[in-house]
Amino acid sequence: MGQLRRAYLGPISEVAWRLPGWPTRLLAAFSLAERGSMLDMLAAADATPRREMRRKYFLHALDEGRHAGIFASRVRALSPPGNISRAQAATEDAGLLQGHGIVAGETLFARLGEMDFLAFVFVAEADAVEQFHVYLDRRLPDPDTTAALRDILKDESFHVSYSKLECDKYRREGQPIDHAIRLARWRRVKEGWMRFTRDFGERMSGVWLLVLYFLVIWPFRLVARLERGGWQRAPARPTSALAAARLEG
Amino acid sequence: MPAYILGISALYHDAAAVLLRDGVVVGAAQEERFSRVKHDAAMPRRAAAWCLEQAGITAADLDYLVFYEKPLRKFERILATSVATFPRSWGSFPRQMRAWLGDKLWLRTNLCATFGVRSDRLLFCEHHLSHAASAFYASPHEKAAVLAVDGVGEWATTSLWRGDGSALEPVSEVRFPHSLGLLYSTITAHLGFAVNEGEYKVMGMAAYGKPAFRQELDRLLKLDPAGGFELDLDYFSFHYHPTRSGSPALEALLGPPRFPGAPFAPAVAPGDASAQQIVESQRWADIAASAQAQVEDAMLHLVRYAKGAVGTDALCLAGGVALNSVANRRVAAEGPFAHVWVQPAAGDAGGAMGAAMWAWHAVLGNPRQPPLARMDLGRVNGPARSSEMLTDLGAKFTEPADPGASAAAELADGKVIGWVEGGDEWGPRALGHRSILADPRSTEVKDHVNARVKYRELFRPFAPAVTAAAAADWFDIPAAAAEPARWMLSTAGVHEARQATIPAVVHVDGSARVQVVDPVASPAFHQLLVEFNKLSGVPVVLNTSFNLKGEPMVSSTVDAMASFVRSGLDVLYIDGLRVERPK
Structure with missing residues (x-):
């Protein structure tokens, strides 16, 4: 384990797991991440040209789906009875998946290609194993969740081993797998930074837009009205359908 | 050289792509079936790529790419509404502007970059026109009144059109914020379900209640004598609040909202719930029943106006509200039209089909094509x-000589099977191509499939599929609903004498959302029904979509296997292959 990573992950975890409401938020985030991984692995199983990898990706996907369920059930268990936390709603509402980092339009496998994808899987799973070890060492956050983490850790360790073996195969073939692994590590750091800057940018732009709203919008309120109800005549349209179709795009 | 038009809907929910070759659908697919993100709103790259692949062409061969709405007009509505609701819109304004300024406003550039088409090949069709076109041009009717009812497009929330041959002329519209779709969504949210996802659940819940809140709900919606309607906006906040659709006044009127996931135990099916849970559940069911009755009455009001204004024998319906199969039944049974046709993908996905068809007919001036006869238009x-x-x-699998007969025998034996055959269904209904099937004669099978196979709420009903030849013997389908019933878009009464035979597919109110299966639209599925009838004397099977809770319907073989393994299905049939459950 990287000393630096252990140095910051431990104290951060101690604080994060003890903040009110945070255990469920973190577990919900894990659940969604695992669900996202399941989709990535299923897409890889579908698309890989290496037929011997198909079953491995598929079984990996099933593990991730199971983990998502375990984390979701821990969120449910830790949520106040008779109420539902936002975190719990998130684990039960697939619609929220889009807000949790899954890049739609192109699968991770399609974006990276097989070797880089495997390098990414190896790095991500190894990081997860490290992270879970930190939680287990510190018995965070509660005995039942710790038991669940221990269960998941077995699978994650297996994922590290199989992806490492596959990376080793590439190495023996003389493929630039070490470069791919370094790239995967760098990509994780870069994506973390991008997420932070995006969130920060969104907050800042939100502030500026709010200022704009209160400074600029209000005078127009004096003349603006909501539409009335009931049927209204349809607005006039250009006589040429082609001309109409080119407008307001 | 054939003409190719690609229709695209995206960026709100249910993104889809539809490719026409000389006006005929080559492929129609929703992005969620590829991305596995339910209701995926992202640009439908993979759905579009699949469509192009089907036709053996590239984006360079497209004559037009048509987007299903006018983004600038939609932006105008959002901006104008923010201004008109100042200062209550302070929370939603930054969010909306960020989304629009960051992405949606530059749609022309985005579409060109994503799909690789030239800017001069891009067209934009109005949202409601896309809906109307998806219903009219795909229908068998040369002349029809066309009604589109949904949440909102650019400005229109309800619109009426006159369809005649390849012409589709606007008649009138109801404008935002007065919206039947958003009224129903507001009640959906009040009942603890996700908007744009849980509306079906409200419909299912409604059957357990009585319209005891009708008087209260009538304060929200006024039907006017001129055939339109108006919302009392004091009860709503969707037009200014970023996340909430109902106002505090709505809570004061209907009582506290249901927490998402709260157990539902109405009086007719209390289980082991406490007295307080039963009372609360009954209140939710009564609200659902009241909202459902209200939307049905409103739809009847609108179609009567449509008949008066357009005067045809046929009515075509589209827009999300047209997926309300209970309302569709009343429109068919009590409405003034002899024929009703509903676009099977009546929600935003269908907009992709409508946009493309509109370009083919209205922009290029081509005559009508034969109506859509099959819905297995996807992957x-x-x-x-x-x-x-x-x-x-x-996987351990075999290739039975007659998959239909083999599957029917297993169904008769009490097994619950996954059935994947041919292309993905177009629209949200499983029509025997990506279905979970079971024997409808068993009383326990409904709870078993809900709890152990699909992991969803126990109160949700299952639909029956019946052979076309036997449909009238088992179900009371209004004559005008014959077409919607082919695509599971209308409910029907189950004949009283038959209800005890097929308890698993009879809802608590004696109705069922039936699919009438004919040998042309779904030959393999029809054959399975025929075989099941030979074994059981019942030409009906329980048919529900092949997906797990929170996931879209399965599409690929890998998806089907993953859902099979993670569910309590007994056996899987996929493209004629019988797959055994792994130990």
Whole structure:
């Protein structure tokens, strides 16, 4: 384990797991991440040209789906009875998946290609194993969740081993797998930074837009009205359908 | 040289792509079936790529790419509404502007970059026109009144059109914020379900209640004598609040909202719930029943106006509200039209089809094409690909000589099966191509499939599929609903004498959302029904979509296998191959 990573992950975890409401938020985030991984692995199983990898990706996907369920059930268990936390709603509402980092339009496998994808899987799973070890060492956050983490850790360790073996195969073939692994590590750091800057940018732009709203919008309120109800005549349209179709795009 | 038009809907929910070759659908697919993100709103790259692949062309061969709405007009509505609701819109304004300024406003550039088409090939069709076109041009009716009812497009929330041959003329519209769709969504949210997802659940819940809140709900919606309607906006906040659709006044009127996931135990099916839970559940069911009755009455009000204004024998329906199968039944049974046709993908996905069809007919001036006769318009795996996949996944499978007969025998034996055959269904209903099937004669099967197979709420009903020849013997389908019933878009009464025979598919109110299966639209599924009838004397099977809770319907062989393994299904049939459950 990287000393630096252990140095910051431990104290951060101690604080994060003890903040009110945070255990469920973190577990919900894990659940969604695992669900996202399941989709990535299923897409890889579908698309890989290496037929011997198909079953491995598929079984990996099933593990991730199971983990998502375990984390979701821990969120449910830790949520106040008779109420539902936002975190719990998130684990039960697939619609929220889009807000949790899954890049739609192109699968991770399609974006990276097989070797880089495997390098990414190896790095991500190894990081997860490290992270879970930190939680287990510190018995965070509660005995039942710790038991669940221990269960998941077995699978994650297996994922590290199989992806490492596959990376080793590439190495023996003389493929630039070490470069791919370094790239995967760098990509994780870069994506973390991008997420932070995006969130920060969104907050800042939100502030500026709010200022704009209160400074600029209000005078127009004096003349603006909501539409009335009931049927209204349809607005006039250009006589040429082609001309109409080119407008307001 | 054939003309190719690609229709695209995206960026709100249910993104989809539809490709026409000389006006005929080559492929129609929703992005969620590829991305596995339910209601995926992202640009439908993979759905579009699949459509192009079906036709053996590239984006360079497209004559037009048509987007299903006018983004600038929609932006105008959002901006104008923010201004008109100042200062209550302070929370939603920054969010909306960020989304629009960051992405949606530059749609022209985005579409060109994503799909690789030139800017001069891009067209934009109004949202409601896309809906109307999806219903009218796909229908068998030369002349029809066309009604689109949904949440909102650019400005229109309800619109009426006159369809005649290849012309589709606007008649009138109801404008935002007065919206039947958003009224129903507000009640959906009040009942603890996700908007744009839980509306079906409200419909299912409604059957357990009585319209005891009708008087209260009538304060929200006024039907005017001129045939339109108006919302009392004091009860709503969707037009200014970023996340909430109902106002505090709504809570004061209907009582506290239901927490998402709270157990539902109405008086007729209390289970082991406490007295307080039963009372609360009954209140939710009564609200659902009241909202459902209200939307049905409103739809009848609108179609009567449509008949008066357009005067045809046929009515075509589209827009999300047209997926309310209970309302569709009343429109067919009590409405003034002799024929009703509903676009099977009546939600935003259908907009992709409508936009493309509108360009073909209205922009290029081409005559009508034959109506849509099949709905398995999406991705096909095929026996060869499925066989290779199953081998690679290590699945144990056989190739029965007659898959329909084999599956029917297993159903009669009490097994719950996954059934994947041909292309993905177009629209949200499983029509025997990506279905979970079971014997409807068993009383326990409904709870079993809900709890152990699909992991969803126990109160949700299941639909029956019946052979066309036997439909009238088992179900009371209004004559005008004959077409919607082919695509599971209308409910029907189950004949009283038959209800005890097929308890698993009879809802608590004696109705069922039936699919009438004919041998042309779904030959393999029809054959299965015929075989099941031979064994059981019942030409009906329980048919529900092949997906797990929170996931879209399965599409590929890998998806089907993953859902099979993670569910309590007994056996899987995929493209004629029988897959055994792994130990």
